[in-house]
Amino acid sequence: MNNNPKPERFQTNISLIAHVQAETFRCYQSQEIKGKQVYLNTLAVCAANSYLNLIGWSTSLSQSDSWNPISQTMMDVADLHIPGYGKLECRPVLAGDTAAIIPPEVWSGRIGYIVVMLERDLKQAYIEGFARQIDRLELPLAQLEPMDQFPTYLSQQKRAEPHFTTELSSWMKGGLSHGWQRLEELFSPTMVMSFRSKLELPQSPASSVSESRVKLIKLGANLEHTI
Secondary structure, eight states: OOOSOOOOOEEEEOOHHHHHHHHHHHTTOSSHHHHHHHHHHHHHHHHHHHHHHHTTOOOBGGGSGGGOHHHHHHSOOOEEEETTTEEEEEEEEETTOOEEEOOGGGSSSOSEEEEEEEOTTSSEEEEEEEESOOOSSEEEGGGOBOGGGHHHHHHTTOOOOOOHHHHHHHHHTTOOOTTOEEGGGTSOHHHHHHHHHHHOOOOBTTBOOSSOEEOEEEOSSSOEEEO
């Protein structure tokens, strides 16, 4: 006899707003099967969004591929973007299913996968559990990790913020990133003047760069290209 209690599931009602959004996305699809897929994916993302917000995590639906009609059409995607961490895939299943389908296009580029079980009447949803990585089409629900471990796992996925803005600011002040050189260091003064005259970039007092930067990119054994 197994005395281990079954892990508690997060339960949430599927709001009218979620259904309206799902129907809006479904209407972009011309094929009924694709439309149903998008509808269920949207409900799963909404349920996951409610769960994460409830436990104190910020999310961004607008930065999620699942909120982009073009991405919905081209892929089977149900991601939820978590700023500073990455994309969490939220796969829907219906009550009675024993496995979730994880399409190959989302086997990478995800910080994790959670499975959302939708009641057949689509009025309630349950967060069943999560997986850290996936490399197969079917994910048995019995192999999911319990959600009480998920917040700790998620907190370990924080990624460094892009440092492009810092580098750009340094560049505008005269600093050089590794690999970039001044035009004068590569070409003759005549060629530099000719190059700059062809750019004809408008400048304003608020945003101007006094010097250009170039980098040599090797295209082949005997070829180089400058950007």
